[in-house]
Amino acid sequence: MSRANQVLALLKSHISGDDQQFLSIAMQVAAHEAHLGHTKLAEQLRELIDKARKKSALTEHRVGPVLVLQPKSELASLLSVCQPEIRLASMSLPRSTRSRLDRVILEYKQQTRLREHSLRPRRKLLLLGPPGTGKTMTAAALAGELHLPLFTLLLEGVITKFMGETASKLRAVFDAMYTNEAVYLFDEFDAIGARRDQINDVGEIRRVLNSFLQLLDSNDSRGLIIAATNHADLLDSALFRRFDDVIEYVKPDDDIAHQIIANRLTSFDLSGLEWRTVLEATRNLSQADLTRASDEAAKNAVLSHLEAISTDSLITALAERKASSRP
Numbered sequence: 001m002s003r004a005n006q007v008l009a010l011l012k013s014h015i016s017g018d019d020q021q022f023l024s025i026a027m028q029v030a031a032h033e034a035h036l037g038h039t040k041l042a043e044q045l046r047e048l049i050d051k052a053r054k055k056s057a058l059t060e061h062r063v064g065p066v067l068v069l070q071p072k073s074e075l076a077s078l079l080s081v082c083q084p085e086i087r088l089a090s091m092s093l094p095r096s097t098r099s100r101l102d103r104v105i106l107e108y109k110q111q112t113r114l115r116e117h118s119l120r121p122r123r124k125l126l127l128l129g130p131p132g133t134g135k136t137m138t139a140a141a142l143a144g145e146l147h148l149p150l151f152t153l154l155l156e157g158v159i160t161k162f163m164g165e166t167a168s169k170l171r172a173v174f175d176a177m178y179t180n181e182a183v184y185l186f187d188e189f190d191a192i193g194a195r196r197d198q199i200n201d202v203g204e205i206r207r208v209l210n211s212f213l214q215l216l217d218s219n220d221s222r223g224l225i226i227a228a229t230n231h232a233d234l235l236d237s238a239l240f241r242r243f244d245d246v247i248e249y250v251k252p253d254d255d256i257a258h259q260i261i262a263n264r265l266t267s268f269d270l271s272g273l274e275w276r277t278v279l280e281a282t283r284n285l286s287q288a289d290l291t292r293a294s295d296e297a298a299k300n301a302v303l304s305h306l307e308a309i310s311t312d313s314l315i316t317a318l319a320e321r322k323a324s325s326r327p
Helices: 003-016 019-035 039-055 095-109 111-116 135-146 155-159 162-176 203-218 254-264 275-281 287-303 311-324
Strands: 079-082 124-128 150-153 183-186 224-229 245-248
Touching (some): 003 019, 039 111, 095 245, 135 150, 135 183, 135 224, 254 287
Parallel strands (some): 124 224, 183 224
16 A cells, blocks of 8 residues: 555544544554664654554453454454463473573563664564474463463364455454554464475465465564464475474473472372372373373362372373373
8 A cells, every 4th residue: 555545544544533444554554664664663653553542442442352353343253362361480381492482572572672773573483392282372371471462363264264265364364463462373373384285285275375474474563473283294384484483392301290280289288299100100291181180180189178189199190181192
């Protein structure tokens, strides 16, 4: 859109009283100036827009579905929204992973300062790893740490209308990022980012991936974009270099397993646990499996009017999780 058209659109939205559209176009102007290298001007525009949002009655409830997920809005079928309360401190993560996530938080909070020096913060993350290792929880925890809403792409809203429409729907989601500062989660990302050289691929899927790559490259909004998948081997190679950071998640080692169980059962007496035996039983289980097994052991203790968790009870719960877990 040319500058003249943007000015016209701004005036029309102002006259009609459409604050949402006005702020959306203003953010597009700021993004355009940033792409031209006018970093200081872009930041001044964004700061003014932020002030306008705070004074607007509409934006007083921006963490809810009011702004984006209007009942009749197209986005209502594409995004779910919540305000997470979880924090990274609630997760048991390897030190290296926690350090990288802390860096994302720091750069987000200091992004105005970075942009003043023509530097871009890390805000496009790709999370890889087996199911239950904490990828989705990480997105929620980042939203909680940054006091942002979490918007999750609803694949059923995209895939059911895949042929001919998905690219335009993805564009609508990316457009929303300029007016709704949030964490945007593309879970099960391999459904969109599958390799373009697959034998069973069709032309439409390739076009969707190409559209996503272009949208990701051009996006300069202020929120976080997080893609997560259990199947890194299915992703197109072009995706990896488009993200600011690629973080791999693995099943927990003994130290992390110990932390998860101890933290989950902190209100019980664990002094009698044979930790070596317990940790041997945790091998090849995910973080989610360990959490569920701990909860089962806790329920058994409560229902049996016990204040301590026994080794046998916890081993049994872990064995049940292992038996029900998929390879």
